[in-house]
Amino acid sequence: MAEIWQGLVKAVELIVSFDPEVMSIAGRSLTISVTATLLAGVICLPLGSLIHFNRFIGKRTLINFIQTFYSIPTVVVGLFVFLLFSRAGPLGGLNLLFTPTVMIIGQMILITPVLLGLTVSALSGVDKAISETARSLGASDFQTVVIVLKEARFAVMAAILLAFGRAISEVGLALMVGGNIRGFTRVFTTAISLETSKGDIELAIALGIILILIALIINIVLNRLQQR
Amino acid sequence: MRNKVASYLALLVLTSLLLGAAGCRASLKMATTTSLYDTGLWGYLEPKFEKKYNVALDILSLGSGAAFEYAKRGDVDVLTIHDKANEEKFIAEGYGVERVPFAYNYFLIVGPASDPAGIKGMNPEDAFKKLFETKSGTFVSRGDNSGTHSKEKAIWNAAGFDYEVVRKAGAWYIEGGKGMGPTLQMASEKQAYTLTDMGTYLSYKSKLNLVPIVDKGSILLNVYSVIAVNPQKVKGVKIDLANSLIGFLTSPEIQKLIGNYGVEEYGLQLFIPCAGAEPK
Numbered sequence: 001m002a003e004i005w006q007g008l009v010k011a012v013e014l015i016v017s018f019d020p021e022v023m024s025i026a027g028r029s030l031t032i033s034v035t036a037t038l039l040a041g042v043i044c045l046p047l048g049s050l051i052h053f054n055r056f057i058g059k060r061t062l063i064n065f066i067q068t069f070y071s072i073p074t075v076v077v078g079l080f081v082f083l084l085f086s087r088a089g090p091l092g093g094l095n096l097l098f099t100p101t102v103m104i105i106g107q108m109i110l111i112t113p114v115l116l117g118l119t120v121s122a123l124s125g126v127d128k129a130i131s132e133t134a135r136s137l138g139a140s141d142f143q144t145v146v147i148v149l150k151e152a153r154f155a156v157m158a159a160i161l162l163a164f165g166r167a168i169s170e171v172g173l174a175l176m177v178g179g180n181i182r183g184f185t186r187v188f189t190t191a192i193s194l195e196t197s198k199g200d201i202e203l204a205i206a207l208g209i210i211l212i213l214i215a216l217i218i219n220i221v222l223n224r225l226q227q228r
Numbered sequence: 229m230r231n232k233v234a235s236y237l238a239l240l241v242l243t244s245l246l247l248g249a250a251g252c253r254a255s256l257k258m259a260t261t262t263s264l265y266d267t268g269l270w271g272y273l274e275p276k277f278e279k280k281y282n283v284a285l286d287i288l289s290l291g292s293g294a295a296f297e298y299a300k301r302g303d304v305d306v307l308t309i310h311d312k313a314n315e316e317k318f319i320a321e322g323y324g325v326e327r328v329p330f331a332y333n334y335f336l337i338v339g340p341a342s343d344p345a346g347i348k349g350m351n352p353e354d355a356f357k358k359l360f361e362t363k364s365g366t367f368v369s370r371g372d373n374s375g376t377h378s379k380e381k382a383i384w385n386a387a388g389f390d391y392e393v394v395r396k397a398g399a400w401y402i403e404g405g406k407g408m409g410p411t412l413q414m415a416s417e418k419q420a421y422t423l424t425d426m427g428t429y430l431s432y433k434s435k436l437n438l439v440p441i442v443d444k445g446s447i448l449l450n451v452y453s454v455i456a457v458n459p460q461k462v463k464g465v466k467i468d469l470a471n472s473l474i475g476f477l478t479s480p481e482i483q484k485l486i487g488n489y490g491v492e493e494y495g496l497q498l499f500i501p502c503a504g505a506e507p508k
Contacts, residue, residue: 087301087302087462087463088303089301092463095464098286098288184255194289197410198266
């Protein structure tokens with residue numbers, strides 16, 4: 001257990017000295033996961049609203065289907081995206097395998113079920129009276145959706161935070177489609193995996209601690225935004 | 229409303245920039261074996277190559293099985309690997325251009341100092357025979373179709389066993405399914421025997437409770453080769469850059485560096501250079 005204390009010490013060392021490799025890993029991990037979460041949000045918030053506010057055949061089945069994918073292993077999504085973007089695969093010509101871009105795409109695919117499903121749940125939690133009142137006061141469809149989303153903002157923010165958490169903490173996909181290339185696609189999780197397999201437990205723990213600190217900062221920032 | 233549209237557009241622009249940027253970067257993708265990567269040799273050679281040829285060297289550290297698969301799919305341009313039988317098959321099937329050995333060392337069987345199976349100093353084939361027959365020692369296998377795993381299978385075959393029979397031989401035979409470093413750590417934890425290459429063993433030695441048990445035997449020769457993926461069979465291979473890497477690895481300057489790597493730290497050569505020629 002002394003390794004954990006050593007890891008903490010190492011984490012402080014790495015942060016204070018602005019260790020360039022750690023900085024680059026941090027920047028890359030954040031860019032990839034934040035972009036993936038933002039882009040997934042742009043798709044899932046409107047799509048989730050569409051699903052919630054409309055009645056259609058198979059709505060219940062669709063929601064069940066989405067919720068099933070909450071549990072999909074990241075390495076399975078990774079394998080799927082790998083096969084898609086491999087040179088031998090259908091999208092191979094795009095030359096995107098082992099790049100940060102494909103990691104963003106992969107993480108988007110990974111977190112869409114969670115973000116979509118939880119958005120629908122969040123909207124379902126809002127009292128129907130709100131949307132009815134809005135409509136009776138003359139609000140358009142778009143305005144009604146915005147009003148209900150605002151009412152559900154705490155649950156929606158929780159969904160976004162969870163989606164981001166799933167994106168930045170996953171290893172399987174990042175490893176398979178990113179390749180853990182030093183200086184290009186190495187992120188926190190893949191670096192921790194490598195250092196652990198090399199037996200450098202202290203460095204692995206240090207990286208883990210720094211990752212959690214970053215997640216904490218993001219949480220604080222997003223919560224502040226929510227209070228406004 | 230206008231702000232929303234503006235932000236959507238901004239995100240689209242960002243996305244396309246990212247997508248565009250990914251395609252424009254000049255890079256050579258190389259798959260290397262985990263045992264070679266974990267010794268740190270590539271960390272040492274990579275910047276030299278990148279500086280000399282002004283191109284990014286993207287290194288993927290994989291088991292040999294995965295490396296061959298990625299090469300066949302065209303996801304890497306060149307391989308540095310140590311699995312002679314599968315390398316020759318790879319080339320015979322047309323996927324590789326030529327097998328160019330560039331360094332070698334030896335495999336060895338390591339195990340607990342107490343040597344419960346009493347195999348110290350035997351030759352590899354006899355040692356495996358005794359392990360199988362007496363079942364008095366645990367053996368951790370890579371179990372992952374890596375070069376090291378292939379060598380292990382070759383030793384079992386040379387000793388007269390069918391590998392599939394060995395796999396089911398009992399609880400003393402463990403298939404770890406991991407890279408060389410983690411396999412050594414597992415063997416150390418379990419005080420078991422395992423087959424390892426010299427390079428990785430030396431790198432990890434200080435963290436392990438294992439000693440060399442069997443290190444003599446011609447079957448233990450471990451040759452690292454570099455193979456360019458064949459552009460005539462696989463689409464999109466960067467053959468010029470791949471050939472540059474082959475030239476780099478077999479150049480006198482780099483051959484000397486490879487031979488010197490680790491000598492100061494471990495007191496032993498981790499790799500013996502052999503510039504293109506198959507060692508005896």
